[in-house]
Amino acid sequence: MGYSKDQLLTRLQELHIDFAQYEHPVVLTVEAQAKHVGHLGGALSKNLFLKDKKNRFYIVSALPNTKLDLKAVLSQRLGLGKGGLRMAPEEALQEILQVPLGCVTPFALVNESARHVSLLLDQGFKAQECCFFHPLANDMSISLNVRDLDKFLKSIGKDSSYVDLEANPSVGKDQPPDLATLVPSGSTVLPDPPERAASLQGPTENYVSDNQPTAVTAKSVKQSNNTQNVKDKTATVPHQTSSFDNPEQFVEEILDKTSSLVLTEITEETIKQHGEQLGAVISDKIRKRLFTELKSLATTFKNTAYTEGFCAGTYQPKRA
């Protein structure tokens, strides 16, 4: 079950985070909220809960006056193409953020169910003395300096990503989407929405869809650029475990692909067609269809391991 307002407030106190709390009647909009706490100094926030076509979720938290263009600007900057970003459905609010309507807040990330949600914070917050957010309930607002919000986010293992949300940099073949690193690597599957059944591509973890080519490339370019500038391996960019350096994930992916193929191949028809031979037929098919793909995976795994050893063992002088 989701965190309650009280549990959250206790948590904040435990972390020695300074905040002020204000109770008021339930509010569903920034305007309504402003009537009760708008005069107290400090900035209110508008919070949107968004999703993309691949069922990945985002919270965009911004100053009320910041202009947000979801379809033409943010969507492109995230590498989702135009119109790839839209408001998340109500069910998602309940299932993932576990907060009521009108209560989207960065604090919702405290819930395990929101583990894959990406948070984009308005750069403008940093200049504010304090900002108002809902503490998982609409009948209260708490104000705190965003530095403390960062502290809280860090305590739940999340990074604070401050973005100039109004900026509109061009995105093209030579200019990768600048926010691509903020796209979650794991997608959250809600029970209802259609998901491509038994996709031969395997699990959605680290899955790169057709529509977001530059996203992942930009991701890896961005990451490695960071680690190159900071020569020691405790880089500024949090290390994302992948199937390529994590044996457990590696094996999971192989097993996922294999079992998904097996499951697709066992149908009434094929059972009728092959009967007892079905096992041998499927085994053959697995070999044929997955060999190249798994080999590619394994080679990358090997190369990654070698590279890590190589980096650990050598010092490469900067190229002239």
Added chain:
Amino acid sequence: MEKTNAREDEKEEVEEQVVNPWEVSAKGDGKIDYDKLIDKFGCQRIDQALIDRVHRLTSRPPHVFLRRGVFFAHRDFNEILDAYERGEKFYLYTGRGPSSEALHLGHLVPFMFTKYLQDAFKVPLVIQLTDDEKCMWKNLSVEECQRLARENAKDIIACGFDVTKTFIFSDFDYVGGAFYKNMVRVAKCVTYNKVVGIFGFTAEDHIGKISFPPVQAVPSFPNSFPHLFSGKDDLRCLIPCAIDQDPYFRMTRDVAPRIGYHKPALIESLFFPALQGETGKMSASDPNSAIYVTDSGKDIKNKINKYAFSGGRDSIELHRQLGANLEVDIPIKYLSFFLEDDAELQHIKEEYGAGRLLTGEVKKRLIEVLTELVERHRRARAAVTDEMVDAFMAVRPLPNMFN
């Protein structure tokens, strides 16, 4: 633009097809005449017997590019196989001129085939990134070429090369030492007249261009890489490349015995046709002439549907009656490069040629195949870090290179 090899026959020049490292264009009806090319260059055709021999020696089905005649010509490949049978290994040498960041499928072809050779024969590989060449020919800055070289290296690595058996190097980084000594040895054996005759240089070309050819020649000699092959001066070299690179290696093969080295062997491919048809090779400057490795599934679908030259007839009735013209149909050509299943390809060709299958259906299958390929490449590419590139490019021994 550089002129053709047949500079002596000035009159015929205009009607001749032009094939050299910097220009490829067909004559007249637009198709490259490969038979004529083999004849003129003096290389051999790869026949079924040779393919069967490869199958036997490697105990695995020959690569789709061999089966479909994509790699169709060679020099001394039989000698390499003879030596291999005797237990003598060889090493592979291929390369890329990093003139742009955008790689298309045509660029991947030699690398895909080289990877197969590395796996099938279990031999090491050196990959040369001729950043200096591009700096000179394309008038890019040194720094930009070095950057492009590293970016291209990532796509190359994504083709699946084994880091324990592969050395990637950029000319700007590596030329010097033993490599340079060989460059001078080779340069001494090639007169100005000769190099002008082979590559078509003129008096207006700068001296960088004229002295470049040895750079591409010497990776064929194992002692250019003392950290890899020291003590193995006798090691043979096999060079998979597109046939337009043949002039470099004709020169190299001419020089090699004079300085006491083995002649490198070559295995050469056709040009990957542009989407719009067989008028030459794909061009990195026209985005719609090629499928790029950065293209999304949507891009691929769009490009194939809109720009892929079709051999289908103008109307369905005519098509059902006459069948498609497989000779010029680009989707069929692309499928023959990338559709692994021989039986399926055969079936598609038969049905399409008889008019029972429509262009749209063939294109749909092609889009599936290409999307899967590009997807897989992109995923592998995303896993290539700058550190991995450093590892591949580090001057280091490869103790397990023949395992």
